[in-house]
Amino acid sequence: MLEPIISIENLSCKSGNRYILHNINWQVNDGEHWLVFGKNGCGKTTLLSCIAGFKPVSSGMVKVLGETYTAENIFSLRKKVGWVSSSFFDNYFKNESALQIVLSGLFGTFNIDYDVRDQDVRTAKALLRELHMEYKMKQPFYMMSKGERQNVLIARALISKPKILLLDEPGTGLDIEAREYMMTSVATLAEQSKVTIIYVTHYPEEIQPFMNKAMLLQNGRIYKKGDLEDVIRQETLSMFFDRQVQIRKQENGRLQFMLEMKANALQLS
Ligand SMILES: Nc1ncnc2c1ncn2[C@@H]1O[C@H](COP(=O)(O)OP(=O)(O)O)[C@@H](O)[C@H]1O
Numbered sequence: 001m002l003e004p005i006i007s008i009e010n011l012s013c014k015s016g017n018r019y020i021l022h023n024i025n026w027q028v029n030d031g032e033h034w035l036v037f038g039k040n041g042c043g044k045t046t047l048l049s050c051i052a053g054f055k056p057v058s059s060g061m062v063k064v065l066g067e068t069y070t071a072e073n074i075f076s077l078r079k080k081v082g083w084v085s086s087s088f089f090d091n092y093f094k095n096e097s098a099l100q101i102v103l104s105g106l107f108g109t110f111n112i113d114y115d116v117r118d119q120d121v122r123t124a125k126a127l128l129r130e131l132h133m134e135y136k137m138k139q140p141f142y143m144m145s146k147g148e149r150q151n152v153l154i155a156r157a158l159i160s161k162p163k164i165l166l167l168d169e170p171g172t173g174l175d176i177e178a179r180e181y182m183m184t185s186v187a188t189l190a191e192q193s194k195v196t197i198i199y200v201t202h203y204p205e206e207i208q209p210f211m212n213k214a215m216l217l218q219n220g221r222i223y224k225k226g227d228l229e230d231v232i233r234q235e236t237l238s239m240f241f242d243r244q245v246q247i248r249k250q251e252n253g254r255l256q257f258m259l260e261m262k263a264n265a266l267q268l269s
């Protein structure tokens with residue numbers, strides 16, 4: 001039998017005494033593309049950081065392409081996992097330029113510690129041009145808009161031709177045109193390359209036909225996972241949100257979730 005692309009057993013992550021992730025069991029197989037959905041703070045970024053090799057696990061096992069992260073393989077294994085997460089990298093990149101950040105993806109690090117080949121610089125520049133960042137190649141990360149940061153991180157992830165692409169809210173902060181471009185590019189990658197995509201979003205309109213699996217995460221635990229059409233259902237989402245949810249399909253085929261409102265608005269007095 002083929003080795004799973006990602007295999008996670010009894011994964012837990014703790015911060016102090018509090019569990020951020022609790023007893024996660026998850027297999028991602030070849031040919032699957034997953035949607036990960038859950039409220040703010042439920043542990044999505046933490047889960048993806050463990051898979052990307054940027055967060056040590058407290059207990060349990062995370063196997064990526066048949067390997068667990070070790071001191072020996074960490075940089076080479078990280079390169080096989082494209083990791084796009086503004087909420088993660090915003091804590092690390094400050095003065096680094098767009099070009100430096102993209103090139104750092106070749107080394108699985110936050111900066112460039114080795115000789116960079118001319119060919120790599122040309123590839124990095126081509127990727128940035130494709131993502132409409134040709135005039136921002138020297139711009140430091142802290143001076144970029146949210147959307148520009150997303151594009152730089154996407155280019156960083158793609159430069160090492162990863163086997164797995166972890167996209168943590170990739171549409172957040174993009175203008176509508178940029179978001180459509182990103183969504184089309186991701187769909188094309190899913191359809192035309194061998195990359196396995198894990199896509200975190202809060203926005204149902206970003207759910208695309210190439211996504212065939214879905215996981216709902218709640219308070220660090222898996223609430224439900226399986227085929228997307230079995231998970232993204234009105235009954236399941238209504239229980240998940242503890243309020244009535246209607247799923248509507250818009251004319252363009254995109255989904256929309258309508259949540260029953262509760263009278264619990266913030267009172268400022
Ligand atoms: N480095 C950290 N140290 C302590 N707590 C953290 C850290 N990172 C995240 N958390 C907490 O862990 C929980 C899950 O965070 P996160 O994985 O970022 O959630 P999500 O991506 O689903 O919004 C949150 O309650 C958050 O405050």
Ligand SMILES: [Mg+2]
Pocket residue numbers: 044045046087168
């Ligand atoms: Mg997050």
